[in-house]
Amino acid sequence: GIQVEQSPPDLILQEGANSTLRCNFSDSVNNLQWFHQNPWGQLINLFYIPSGTKQNGRLSATTVATERYSLLYISSSQTTDSGVYFCAGVSNFGNEKLTFGTGTRLTIIP
Amino acid sequence: DAGITQSPRHKVTETGTPVTLRCHQTENHRYMYWYRQDPGHGLRLIHYSYGVKDTDKGEVSDGYSVSRSKTEDFLLTLESATSSQTSVYFCAIRTGLAAPLDTQYFGPGTRLTVL
Numbered sequence: 001g002i003q004v005e006q007s008p009p010d011l012i013l014q015e016g017a018n019s020t021l022r023c024n025f026s027d028s029v030n031n032l033q034w035f036h037q038n039p040w041g042q043l044i045n046l047f048y049i050p051s052g053t054k055q056n057g058r059l060s061a062t063t064v065a066t067e068r069y070s071l072l073y074i075s076s077s078q079t080t081d082s083g084v085y086f087c088a089g090v091s092n093f094g095n096e097k098l099t100f101g102t103g104t105r106l107t108i109i110p
Numbered sequence: 111d112a113g114i115t116q117s118p119r120h121k122v123t124e125t126g127t128p129v130t131l132r133c134h135q136t137e138n139h140r141y142m143y144w145y146r147q148d149p150g151h152g153l154r155l156i157h158y159s160y161g162v163k164d165t166d167k168g169e170v171s172d173g174y175s176v177s178r179s180k181t182e183d184f185l186l187t188l189e190s191a192t193s194s195q196t197s198v199y200f201c202a203i204r205t206g207l208a209a210p211l212d213t214q215y216f217g218p219g220t221r222l223t224v225l
Contacts, residue, residue: 001169004152031212043200043216086152088214097168098143098214100152 002027002091006101013077014109021072021085021104029089031098032063034072037084046072046085077108113137114217116201122223129188131220133201135181141204142184143214144168144176146197153200159184191224198222 003026013019023034034046047054047061049070054061058078063070074081084103090096113136123129133142141160145153145168155168157176165176173195175187188195201217 033213035216041198041219043219045213045215048213088153097155097158100154102150102152 001097002029002089002099004087004089004099004101006085006087006104008104009102010105010107012107012109015077015079017077017108019074019077019106021074021106023070023072023087023101025068025070025089028065028068028092030065030092031090032065032070033088033098034061034070035086035088036081037086037103038080039083043086074106077106079108079110082106082108114201114203114215116199116217116220118220119218120221122225123191124225125192126190129191129222129224131186131199131201131222133184133186133217135184135203137203138181139203139205140181142178143202143204144174144184144186145200145202146170146195147200147219148197156186156199188222191222193224196222196224 005024007022030050032050033048036044049061049063051063051065058075060073084105086100086103088098088100115134117132143158144156147153154170156174159165159178177185199220202214206212
């Protein structure tokens with residue numbers, strides 16, 4: 001199966017700062033998604049982004065499928081952005097199962 | 111939240127006992143999934159279902175079985191719980207098979223402790 005690497009593993013920022021989270025895939029993927037797990041454990045789907053760029057408020061994501069990576073941008077961070085961010089993808093070579101990275105833990109300090 | 115509930119939300123059990131976790135959805139989605147989440151491993155797929163009575167294994171299926179007798183319910187059973195199955199278990203649904211609907215939404219999770 002595919003391998004999914006996320007970087008950095010941990011990130012601590014002051015409120016108001018911007019951040020970029022990266023996700024690398026070992027092979028071609030489709031159905032690339034970003035999720036946020038808040039401090040209470042709830043997993044929220046942020047983006048479905050197999051290619052191109054999408055924006056939702058202060059969050060945006062870009063996937064360059066040909067180079068097998070995706071970036072999640074968070075601007076003007078707020079304390080509610082804290083938590084763990086996961087990316088996940090499905091191999092282009094079948095099985096239709098999402099493989100998750102191990103996440104980036106983001107902590108926003110007031 | 112795509113109308114997904116999980117029960118129980120918390121459970122403590124003893125090694126060797128059977129345990130069943132339930133996932134219930136209200137929106138008639140065909141695909142349902144069970145994941146476990148452990149520190150350092152992200153989310154790993156245990157089993158999934160692509161329709162009533164249609165299930166398949168994920169990457170960590172040993173020691174687990176599933177059943178889906180109705181579209182809305184997907185059950186995960188630990189036949190004889192072991193301490194290594196202490197984890198947080200998430201159920202998920204898939205909203206469609208083609209973009210832009212092919213996304214997954216998760217239930218609130220069940221925290222299982224096996225003593």
